Amino acid sequence: MPPLAIRAYTATSSLGRGLDAHATALAASRGGLTPNDITSAPLACWIGRVDGLDTEPLPGEWSAWDCRNNRLALLALRQDGFIDAVRAARDRYGASRVAVLLGTSTASIAATEEGYRRLEHGRMPADLHRPPLHTPHSLAGFVAGFFELEGPCLTIATACSSSAKVFANAERMIRLGLVDAAIVGGTDTLCDSVLFGFNSLELVSPEPCRPFDADRQGISLGEAAGFALLERPRENDDAPLFIGYGEASDAHHMSTPHPEGLGAELALRDALERAGLAPDQVDYINLHGTASQKNDEVEAALISRSFPATTRASSTKGFTGHTLGAAGIVEATVALLAMRDGLVPANLGARKPDPGCGPHFAWESERQDVRYALSNSFGFGGNNACLAFARPGAVA
Template identity: 85%
Template structure:
């Protein structure tokens, strides 16, 4: 696949707002999980909450779109020069030639929950009677409206792989000549449906999550927003490159991965093939690593049998929690930071490594020359995605 330039990217999570906050936290191995104070009823767990959203309504002209999810998206759009980069692309290519391709799992369902809690004679309260809000497409619709874009506008909702799979959609649209640039990314926010839903599956840990630890007890949920702008590489470009992707769906079980990691391996090998890479070329892998029993077991075995000891690997969900539909873009941004800063993030939270983990695992932060990196995102139903990134000039 011809590489695409990652012209701009940004992220907001419990680690802070913007790339600098994330880089600082990763360098210091400082996580952001806190005791749960989000759910409408008590639930003893830890979450990766973005502070200040309750006091950050959207500006007046965007009130129709106002909800926790779109507030978080708005904050991320204002950071790291991202909005300016999008406006430059719109001026360069035209409003119809820039796509908006965003992933989410719950979108603005938190606002819908609130509406049902406050029903007035069986009807949605007047202040929440906004049809555009109560839709999985709310996020993408809001971002397209904000930038006044007229190109393809697509929502991908494949659980935890959502905002990774949009990179694949962008590559196909650009390669086929449908668009010249694409905003990719996603946003998901904490709400009762997420917290109590995952708790009903007995997946939520009562303590901060510990990916790949022998004594892990489950996931910690978080919220995040992130975006990247993809376009064709220009002559003399020094932007980081998106060089490959793999997608697969093993359809093994609604919430449990295939016991041998069939779909995950298919996605991984597809990404390597599309990027023209061998396993030994990969310097770092940002793992899906949720701290659930089966996910970590399967992913650790996949890494151990595929990559040499020199490849470094870690999960960063111990920093941020599992941000669901935003996990793909958040961890893609962290992967790009690892390349930029030559820093492999620690596998935060693990104190007793699972015996199934191989020598590839970086339990503490490591300084390393990260030229080529992968980011794994594995969703419910075995819906898997793997992204490959490279420094300019590093890809074959």
């Protein structure tokens, strides 16, 4: 696959706003999980909550799109010079030549929940009678409108792989000449449907999650937003590169991974082949690592049989929680920061490593030269994705 330049990227999560906040937290092995205070009824768990969403509504001209999800999206867009980078791309290529490809699993469902709680004679209350808001496409519609873009605008909703799969869509559109640049990423926020829904599946941990710990009790949920701007590289480019992706749908079970990791392995091998990488060239893998019993068991076995011990691996969901449809972009950002800063983040939360984990696991943070990194995102229904990145100058 011809590589694509990552012209700009950013993330906002419970670790803070923008790249510097995330880099600082990762270097200090400081997580962002706090006791749940967001559900309408008590639920004993820990969450990765982003501060400020309940007090920073969208400005007047965007008030029709106002909800926690779109507030978080705008908060993230305002970090790391991302807005300026997108506007420069729009000026360079034209409004119809920049795509908006975003992933989300719940979109603005919190606003819909609120509307149903406050029904007026069986109808949405007047302040929430905004049909475009109550759709899965709310996020992408808002972002495209914010930037005044007229190119392809697509929402991907494949659960936890949503904002990873958008990278693949961007590569295909740019390679086929449909667009010259693409905004990729995603946003998800917390609400009753998310927290009580996962709790009904008996997946939510009563304590901060412990990925790959022998005594792990389940996931911690988080909210986050992240974005990247992809375009073809320029001569003497110093941008990090998106060099490969793999996708697979094994459809083994609605909420449980294939016991041998069939779909995950197909996605992983596809990504390596597209990137032109051998397993021993991969320096770091950001694992999906949800801290659920089956996911961690299957993923640990996949890493052990696929990579040499020199490849470092960790899950960062102990830092942010599982950010659902935003997990792909947030963890891609972590992989990019690992290359930028030469830091393999700790597998935060694990106190007693699962015996199934091999020597690849970085239980504490490590200073390493990271030239090539992968990011795994495995969603419900066997929607699996793996992304491959290279440090500037690593690809001739």
